[in-house]
Amino acid sequence: MKAFGKILGLVLLGLLLIIVALGFALSHLFDPNDYKDEIRQIARDKAHIELTLNGDIGWSLFPWLGLELHDASVATLAAPNQPFADLQMLGLSVRVLPLLRKEVQMSDVRVEGLNLRLTRDKDGHGNWQDIGQPAPATASTDAGSASTETANKPDSVSQPLKLDIDSLTVNNARVEYNDERNGQQFSAESIQLSTGPIHEATSTPVKLTAFLGTNKPVMRVKTEVDGKLRFDRVLKRYQFEDMKMVGEASGEPLQGKTMTYAVQGQILVDLAANVAEWSGLKVSANQLRALGELKASNLDSTPQISGGLSIAQLNLATFLDSIGHTLPQMAPGSLSKVELVSRLSGSPTSLAFDELNLKVDDSTFTGRIAIDDFARQALRVQLKGDTFDADRYLPPKSAAANSAAAARKTEVQGSEAGALAASGDTPLPEAPTKSGWSTTKIIPVTRLKALDLEADLSFGQLTLTRLPIQNAALKVSSKDGLLTLQNLSGNLYKGTFAANGSLDVRPMLPLANLQTRINNVPVEKILQSQGQKPPVTGLLTLNSNVTGSGNSQSALIQSLNGTANFVLNDGVLLNANLEQQLCKGISVLNRKTLSGTPPGKDTPFKELKGSLVFRNGVASNPDMIVRIPGMSVKGDGDIDLRVLGMDYRIGIIIEGDTRAMPDPACQVGKNFVGIELPLRCRGPLELGAKACRLDKEGLGKVAAKVAGNKISEKLEEKLGDKVSPELKNALKGLFSR
Template identity: 70%
Template sequence: MKAFGKILGLGLLGLLLIIVALGFALTHLFDPNDYKDEIRQLARDKAHVELTLNGDIGWSLFPWLGLELHEASIATLNKPTEPFADLQMLGLSVRVLPLLRREVQMSDVRVEGLNLSLVRDENGHGNWQDIGKPLPAQGTSTPSTPAATPAGEPAAQDNPTERAVKLDIDSLTVNNARVQYSDAKTGQSYSAESIQLSTGAVHEGVNIPLKASAFLSAAQPNMKARTELSGELRFDRKLKRYNFEDLRLSGETSGEPLAGKTLTFAAQGQLLVDLAANVASWNSLKVSANQLRALGELNVRELDKTPQVSGGLSIAQFDLRTFLDGIGQPLPATADPAAFSKLELVSRLAGSSNSLALEDLAVKLDDSSFTGRVAIEDIAKQALRVQLKADKFDADRYFPAKSEAAKGATAARQAEVKQQEASAVAGAGSTPLPTAPTQVSWSTDKLLPVDRLRALDLQADISFGALTLDKLPITDAQLKAKGQAGLVTLETLRGGLYNGSFEAKGTVDVRPAVPQIGVNTKINRVPVEHFIKSDSPEQAPPVKGLLTLSSDLTATGNSQKALVDTLNGNATFTINDGVLVNANLEQQLCQAIATLNRKQLSGDPRGKDTPFEELRGSLVVRNGVASNPDLKARIPGLTVNGQGDLDLRVLGMDYRVGVVVEGDQRAMPDPACQVNERFVGVELPLRCRGPLELGAKACRLDQDGLGKVAAKLAGNRLKDKIDEKLEEKLGDKVSPELKDALKGLFKR
């Protein structure tokens, strides 16, 4: 037995030596390069691909079945001269004995210089769709549908008895690979170059370390990016479950959309894809883009249908203006250069491939806080839906900054007003009448983004605890607007204003070549001085009081100047409990009476406000000029009537005003203008002309009209003297009826 065992051992050793010798002989005496044609034909018959082998083939048999290909390419059979893939070298080896157990145990797999070209033609057909398809037999057509599985026989992929192949790879390395995709129908082209991929041991159900990098590019628009990816991949093919733990993606990108700027980005988190449940998630998400930092999570369901996205997002405070400038999308210059310098956001996400909603939104923009919902219901149609509440918001900070031309026009007008004001002495009426203004301060800067408004689909409902608009502090403001196909409708903008209220409605129609605007405004008992503030802080408003206004106006154009030049409509106004600031109508009246009395005022003119109970009238606006035919004011002891024009194009006025002395005969400031019964009921004429900012300071005695009044008063005085003489002469000698008849002769 002992000898038998020794003999058996020697026999097995001999058999092993024979197998090794046979393997050595096969791998050294048999050269696969001599059989390239047979290998190509085998690839055509079995794999239905056109295989080109320009380099050498190296191989080994035992204990590793090794293969090494050089300078190889693969094409489809219908286009054998247009390879969709080629490589410089492919090296791999597989253990022979585990193959018998349906286990693939590989050593290091190495791919060098892989070049994959994917092309979709004008009909939308991709060259990869013909891989593995045999050529149709002559005289027959390729079946449009795959052959049905015979009844009663389960499909191969669904056969529960078929055992899955077990993968076991020591490592996978891909160097200098390239993938290119082009679409002839759309003209789009994408590529990934210098692809580097390396992994640790590849085993199903365990974490696989992975690192990858590539240079990505796209055309239309031209974009380039450098990317790096790392993490640990785990997969379970039976459960169709894939985990990418500690995923880290980073890189930088530049191109036409970034206007030559560079965006540095990074993202990390835990990625899960479950194809059995058709869900995916990205938890512990961290994203950065230049100085922007964000945290969140994303969940996707219905991967097999229309994917639905949900999750949460939190963006830390950052400078939006600097961020957008850093990616080549600078914001327009704003009235406040510090606007958009602070932005932070927290929200829940919901969306799909063509929609996105920010639910439970909380935003802080500079000094304002917003809560509510913002959604793009249809990205392709730009269907924007906004429902927000704000604590406070200063809209003036975010309006476009004035251009240099607009600043120059404003400065020129201010200079003109100051020059007129310097020569206007309130109350005396002795200086010349101011000339009509000529300087236009309205800007020609573009107001509306017409192209954006034409494409906008908007529904907005925004409320403000406090809203500053055109320097007006509005409380409890409510804004509702909608836009569709170039027609933007302001359904309402209302709120409290200086213990009064206002409401505005209107439309902006940008469908025509020239925008058309219509506005309906109602103001109720709001201090008028806040509407007529001068740009110069030292210049006081010309009038104060509580304004009640109703207007219906239209205009066309896309600048302040164009809108004012084409302004048309109607308005009515009333100002109660007001004051004409630094304008002493009493002094003007005194000057008129002194002139009629042929006396000189003894004192210098004194600046003094003129209070009034009511100032009212109506306006008819035609092409920027408002006609006011019925101006009326009630001042204690006086009644004022007037008519004239307000030229809104140059903010000028030209009025003829009549001041009627009532029965009140209070002491006047100068003995030369004491009121007596002769002046009661007489309308003393004034002419007011000049910039609106001067108000009543631009009023002077109308000398022509005053001459007519003097003539009338002289006639009345002569009549009174004649009546006195008749009374003395006739006495009681004639009847009263005859006296009246004789006096009436002198009235004619």
């Protein structure tokens, strides 16, 4: 038996030596370069590709089945003269015996100078879709035979090959994609890929570097990816552990600036469960730092994304400037402290930030921001803020607006210098001619036409155009060029206000409509907040409904039409002593000289009310009524909003000097009872009562009436009961006309 075993061993050793010798002979005596044409034909028949071998073929048979190709290219049979891939060198080797067990044990795999060109034509057909397809002439025959062969084959469950590769190295590779439908191009150049040993269910070190580019917009990105790849094809689980990606980006979207970025985390894709996770997410881009986690589900249908995101405090203005997006001029320090914490949810067409906590400078917002549809840019906002100063983020006035405002200010100052309302001796100020309204476009028509917005905002305190609004609420929507202000309301200086309206940018000239309701708001506070010197104080109640068209302050004011009614209670006409004006008029009628000047420089009143009709920027006020202690006032005039000027005729029914020790010249006799003293007010609206003077023409008519009253009295005394009442009345009428 021992001899038999020895003989058997010698036989087996001999057979092994024969096999090795045969492999050596085949690999050294057989040259595959002599069979390039046959190899190309086999590639056409079996793989349905056009293989071009310009370089030498190197190979080995045992114990490694080795292959080395030089200067080769591959094309589809549909376009054999247009290679979609070529390479300078491909080298690999596979152990022969493990192949019998469906195990692929490979040594180092090297790819040099791979150039892959992918193209989609104007009909949307990609050249890669023809890979492995028969030539067009034999497509139907081959397809029929293939389907027959497939039908005759019994069903079987294929088992994946077991991979065992020492390493994979790709040097100087390039991938290019062109889409002829839209002219879009993408490229990845100078690709360098290296891995450690690749084994199933084992972490494999991977390092990849590349330069990425696109032409619409022009972008250039340098990137480097490092980590450990782990996969299990049976369980369909793929992991990228300790993934780190760093690089730099530049191009048109960055306006010549450069952005450095870094991304890291743990990535898991489970195709059996159709989920993917990105945990330990860390992102940095210039000054921005963010942490988070993401999870995707339903990978086999419509993926759904969820997770969380936290952005550390950063100077947002500086960050945006560093990536080429300079913001409009704002107040110093604006957007210098911004941070965010939120939950995320989304799909391929939408993204939502829920449970949002956003801090912007000195303000904190909570709520939700969502983009319901990326294609329509459908923005949905529900936020609640504590305090927010909107003025610091508004752009400054344009040079044209400042110039117009300066010209009007000069004109008003000139009128005010000559007014001297306290004396009442100067002529009426001239009506203003300079407009302080800007002609700069203020409505972003193009953006509004594309805007799909629903916003519901509330604030503990909102500062808007320097007005401190408490408990402010704003609800607005916009779609297809129609912006609708559903509500803007709040408390203002212990009063309330509310507004609603619309802005339609679909016509050639934008059309605005606004309804306002103001209740018991101090009018002087509103004027002071706008940098104006108030001519009057009091609690304002106003209801208005106005329309306007145009794309500037000037155009909107010039086209202003609508109605309004107002009441101003418990007010004061500042720097306007109407009592002096009245006493002066009464003294003229009494033909006496005032012994002094009535005390005080202001005129208080109980109520000022009326209605307004707006026609092309001019507000007509035919029914103004003012109730002042000792007198009542009626007014009829116009306010020209285009130049902020006024022209009023005012009638004052007087009671005279009601002080305990009245000025004799200012006493009202029974002849003056019911007499209406006329005033004329003309000039800049800011002057208020300073622009009012006695109407001398109207005063002459009053004097004639008073004279008539005195003659009537004398007739009464002379006639007594000697004539009939009818004759008395007729005689009085002659002198009272």
